[in-house]
Amino acid sequence: MTERLPGRLEGADELRVTPPFDAEAETRVAPDEREAEDPPAPPADSAPPAEHAPGRLVIPDGVGAFVGMPSGVRRSVGIVVSRYNGDITTKLLEGALGALTAAGVQRDRIDVLQVPGAFELPLGAMALAKSRRYACVVALGCVIRGETPHFDYIAAEAASGLQLAALETGVPVVLGVLTTENRAQAEARAGGAHGNKGEEAASSALEMADVFARLRAVTAAPGPSAA
Ligand code: INI
Numbered sequence: 001m002t003e004r005l006p007g008r009l010e011g012a013d014e015l016r017v018t019p020p021f022d023a024e025a026e027t028r029v030a031p032d033e034r035e036a037e038d039p040p041a042p043p044a045d046s047a048p049p050a051e052h053a054p055g056r057l058v059i060p061d062g063v064g065a066f067v068g069m070p071s072g073v074r075r076s077v078g079i080v081v082s083r084y085n086g087d088i089t090t091k092l093l094e095g096a097l098g099a100l101t102a103a104g105v106q107r108d109r110i111d112v113l114q115v116p117g118a119f120e121l122p123l124g125a126m127a128l129a130k131s132r133r134y135a136c137v138v139a140l141g142c143v144i145r146g147e148t149p150h151f152d153y154i155a156a157e158a159a160s161g162l163q164l165a166a167l168e169t170g171v172p173v174v175l176g177v178l179t180t181e182n183r184a185q186a187e188a189r190a191g192g193a194h195g196n197k198g199e200e201a202a203s204s205a206l207e208m209a210d211v212f213a214r215l216r217a218v219t220a221a222p223g224p225s226a227a
Pocket residue numbers: 004082084085116117118119120141142143144145146150151154
C-alpha cells in the first residue's frame with residue numbers, strides 16, 4: 001500500500017502566497033462542487049450531515065466584545081510540522097507560511113520545528129509554547145487511515161496533546177492536522193479543491209493571539225470592580 005509516506009519535508013523557499021481564508025466564500029460552495037472522493041451522501045431518511053460553518057458570528061450590541069483579527073504585525077509565530085506524509089505536510093507548511101506573511105508576520109519572526117510524525121507534534125508544540133517566544137503556535141501534520149487502529153491513536157493523541165499544550169501554557173496552539181481516509185482527501189485539503197488547512201490554521205492562530213492581546217490590554221488596566 002502506498003497511501004502513507006513517511007516521505008521528505010521539502011524546504012519552502014518558494015511560497016505561493018494566497019489570500020487569507022475567506023470564511024464567507026467557503027460557506028458558498030455548492031454541494032455539487034464537492035469532490036468525488038468525499039463519502040457519498042447518506043440516504044434521505046437519515047439525519048442530515050452536519051455542515052461546516054466557519055462563517056460570521058454576530059455579537060449583539062450592549063455587551064463587551066473581544067474579537068480578534070488575524071493580524072501578524074509585530075508577532076512571532078512558532079510552527080511545528082511533522083515529516084510523515086511529508087509531501088502533504090510540505091504543502092500545509094507552504095500554506096501556513098503564505099497566510100502568515102500575507103497577514104504581516106515577518107519571515108525572520110517565524111520558526112519551524114520539524115518532528116517525525118503527528119504523534120510528536122504535541123511535545124514540539126509544548127516546547128515552542130513554553131519558550132515564551134511566540135504569540136501563537138501552529139501545528140501541522142497529516143494522518144491517513146490505514147488498515148489498523150494506529151490512525152485513531154495517533155490522531156486522537158495529536159489533537160488532545162495539542163490542546164493540552166495550549167491549556168498548560170496559555171499560548172494559542174492550533175490544530176492544523178489533516179485526518180483523512182485516503183491521500184486524495186488529504187491532497188484536496190493541502191492546496192487542492194478544499195483549500196489549504198495550513199492557511200486556515202495559521203489564520204486561526206493569529207486570530208487567537210490577537211483576541212488574547214485585546215483581552216490582556218483591558219484586563220491589565222485598572223477597571224471597574226467585579227463586586
Ligand atoms: N504519523 C503521521 O504523522 N501520519 C500517519 O499517517 C502515521 N501513520 O499512519 O502511521 C504516522 N505515524 C508515525 C507516528 O506519528 C509517530 O511518529 C511514530 O509512532 C513514532 O512515535
